[in-house]
Amino acid sequence: MATMPKWSTRERQVVLVRMWSEHGGRCLKRHPQCPYLAHYVKQMPGGAVLSDLYEEVSEGAIEVWKDYDRLDTKLCWEEERRRMHHLEEPRDEVRAWKHTFNPAAPERKRLDPVEREQRDAATPEWERVGLCFSIITRKRVAVVRVNKLAVPVLLYVDIEAPLFRVGRMMRRKVMYYQHELPARIERVIDEQCRVAVAAWKAARGFG
Numbered sequence: 001m002a003t004m005p006k007w008s009t010r011e012r013q014v015v016l017v018r019m020w021s022e023h024g025g026r027c028l029k030r031h032p033q034c035p036y037l038a039h040y041v042k043q044m045p046g047g048a049v050l051s052d053l054y055e056e057v058s059e060g061a062i063e064v065w066k067d068y069d070r071l072d073t074k075l076c077w078e079e080e081r082r083r084m085h086h087l088e089e090p091r092d093e094v095r096a097w098k099h100t101f102n103p104a105a106p107e108r109k110r111l112d113p114v115e116r117e118q119r120d121a122a123t124p125e126w127e128r129v130g131l132c133f134s135i136i137t138r139k140r141v142a143v144v145r146v147n148k149l150a151v152p153v154l155l156y157v158d159i160e161a162p163l164f165r166v167g168r169m170m171r172r173k174v175m176y177y178q179h180e181l182p183a184r185i186e187r188v189i190d191e192q193c194r195v196a197v198a199a200w201k202a203a204r205g206f207g
Helices: 010-023 053-085 092-101 113-122 168-177 183-203
Strands: 041-044 047-050 126-133 140-146 153-158
Touching: 010 053, 053 126, 053 140, 126 168, 126 183, 140 183, 153 183
Parallel strands: none
Antiparallel strands: 041 047, 126 140, 140 153
16 A cells, blocks of 8 residues: 655645645746746756646645654654663663673763753753744744753744845755854844743743
């Protein structure tokens, strides 16, 4: 039995249906009923192909969804490794049982309360973990992870305004190739993220 691709969730299929109702059959110049065949021609590296506005818009949305899924998978793996790294050592008898099979395996030190406090103090309250496109608004957003909670939370902060202070090619390099931004733009984005995290915590009573 054929399986659906990972990006094809029920919610995204609803979005594609809505796109078809709005853009299906329109030419690439957005004319509702266009009699000109040239308006349906799309230039590709291999030559010209026929296309319509729905195909153009849906392909862009699918690429954004794929990028989002890749970033989400990466963040989940990072969080899992982080959680495993901070796990405390099991009880002595369990640890002894494990080392009967691998005596050379190093034993991790059990964290005492002071060391745990030092580790928590070294963990930032929030950190920016990536950039992506919002599926809902199709705008560029910064992915911010809020730490020091029972479960880390991801926030998506709109950064369209500061990114438009740089050129189009720079924006593409930042979003697709992880190119570094100028320091002044980084400071503006960090400040927006800080304000967003503070507002999110205040709205939920975290102080």
